[in-house]
Amino acid sequence: MEKKNPEDSFQVKIDAEEKIEPKDWMPDEYRRNLIRQISQHAHSEVIGMQPEGNWITRAPSLRAKAVLLAKIQDEGGHGLYLYSACETLGISRDELIEQLHSGKAKYSSIFNYPTLTWADIGAVGWLVDGAAIVNQVSLQRTSYGPYSRAMIRICKEESFHQRQGYEIMANMAKGTLEQKQMAQDALNRWWWPSLMMFGPHDTESAHSAKSMKWKIKRESNDELRQRFIDKTVQQAEVIGLSIPDPDLQWNEQRKHYDFGKINWEEFTNVLNGNGPCNKQRMANHIQAHQNGAWVREAAMAYAEKQKNKKVPA
Amino acid sequence: MNKEKQWPLWEVFIQSKTGLPYKHAGSVHAPDAEMALQNARDTYTRRGEGNSIWVVPSDAIIASNPADAESFYEPGNDKIYRHPTFYVMPEGAKHI
Numbered sequence: 001m002e003k004k005n006p007e008d009s010f011q012v013k014i015d016a017e018e019k020i021e022p023k024d025w026m027p028d029e030y031r032r033n034l035i036r037q038i039s040q041h042a043h044s045e046v047i048g049m050q051p052e053g054n055w056i057t058r059a060p061s062l063r064a065k066a067v068l069l070a071k072i073q074d075e076g077g078h079g080l081y082l083y084s085a086c087e088t089l090g091i092s093r094d095e096l097i098e099q100l101h102s103g104k105a106k107y108s109s110i111f112n113y114p115t116l117t118w119a120d121i122g123a124v125g126w127l128v129d130g131a132a133i134v135n136q137v138s139l140q141r142t143s144y145g146p147y148s149r150a151m152i153r154i155c156k157e158e159s160f161h162q163r164q165g166y167e168i169m170a171n172m173a174k175g176t177l178e179q180k181q182m183a184q185d186a187l188n189r190w191w192w193p194s195l196m197m198f199g200p201h202d203t204e205s206a207h208s209a210k211s212m213k214w215k216i217k218r219e220s221n222d223e224l225r226q227r228f229i230d231k232t233v234q235q236a237e238v239i240g241l242s243i244p245d246p247d248l249q250w251n252e253q254r255k256h257y258d259f260g261k262i263n264w265e266e267f268t269n270v271l272n273g274n275g276p277c278n279k280q281r282m283a284n285h286i287q288a289h290q291n292g293a294w295v296r297e298a299a300m301a302y303a304e305k306q307k308n309k310k311v312p313a
Numbered sequence: 314m315n316k317e318k319q320w321p322l323w324e325v326f327i328q329s330k331t332g333l334p335y336k337h338a339g340s341v342h343a344p345d346a347e348m349a350l351q352n353a354r355d356t357y358t359r360r361g362e363g364n365s366i367w368v369v370p371s372d373a374i375i376a377s378n379p380a381d382a383e384s385f386y387e388p389g390n391d392k393i394y395r396h397p398t399f400y401v402m403p404e405g406a407k408h409i
């Protein structure tokens with residue numbers, strides 16, 4: 001048999017739906033693309049804990065508080081699964097955190113919006129987790145083994161996240177007039193940023209073509225966004241809230257909803273650091289990391305001391 | 314940035330039920346074995362996924378090299394007599 005160059009054999013494996021594992025040969029650009037995408041995903045899980053954490057102490061009941069705590073703890077776990085998958089590509093946790101702090105690595109722009117009322121916690125679970133699920137279900141089939149396994153684990157946990165959010169929205173929507181207005185207001189503010197979570201249109205997306213060829217991504221931004229819209233419209237109808245898009249309309253020919261223009265200027269603006277909460281989110285993360293430094297050092301010093309004790313003199 | 318020493322990496326294996334094999338779940342950072350176990354529990358078993366956990370220092374794991382897979386597994390490939398279907402059974406014999 002004639003010897004193929006490694007890039008060709010790599011693509012043959014990808015085309016045959018075989019997973020790539022950490023020690024397998026891979027093109028440098030595949031590795032770089034994965035590190036960028038997985039770390040961005042991990043950072044999003046962790047930064048996403050902040051807008052929800054904002055409401056832990058003010059949750060309206062003990063049940064709501066326990067649920068919110070469990071949900072946020074899951075998101076921390078998701079971050080850890082993903083950091084762990086990312087580290088198999090040869091980058092250290094320290095480097096990943098440093099890239100977040102320096103701004104070299106991004107996180108989802110959605111988490112730069114504030115959670116103003118309790119209804120926002122409902123909207124975040126329903127819409128933000130809902131959009132994340134559509135994306136993550138698709139990524140279960142990503143070509144990199146550790147990333148795919150992390151996605152499978154995450155998807156098992158996500159449906160509770162979306163359901164608890166939708167439950168909050170449903171309860172508020174059938175509450176007092178004021179509560180219903182709060183729910184509608186939260187939907188109005190979170191709807192468009194949720195659609196932006198899927199990233200730019202396919203024609204504008206910088207990393208898409210290579211990512212699809214290498215099956216890092218399995219479906220395009222626009223396909224995923226459409227799926228999310230098609231699912232969510234009915235859910236809004238059931239609880240009597242209206243999607244804030246006058247152009248939203250069922251298209252019988254396409255068998256999909258048509259929807260209005262997304263404000264990409266806002267998206268770019270928030271991504272570039274000018275959203276309502278960018279500075280606060282990053283300052284919190286840096287501060288928590290720095291404040292924890294002495295704990296990490298002390299635990300390490302203690303472990304080393306214990307180790308030395310065991311070695312007979 | 315200050316260069317603090319990163320906590321060592323541990324690989325986590327979980328047995329979901331007694332009698333079943335341990336399966337790799339992912340990894341955690343921890344300063345020692347005890348905290349590795351606790352971190353593994355918090356990270357990978359929040360919903361009763363595990364009945365027992367192993368943590369192993371990542372650098373203690375020796376892995377085969379995928380590039381050598383062909384020659385490494387070759388000795389097993391031509392020994393079809395290791396499979397029960399290799400043998401010709403007399404007509405009519407039952408339960409064998």
Ligand SMILES: [Fe+2]
Nearest residue numbers: 045074075078
């Ligand atoms: Fe998550």
Ligand SMILES: [Fe+2]
Nearest residue numbers: 075129158161
């Ligand atoms: Fe979630």
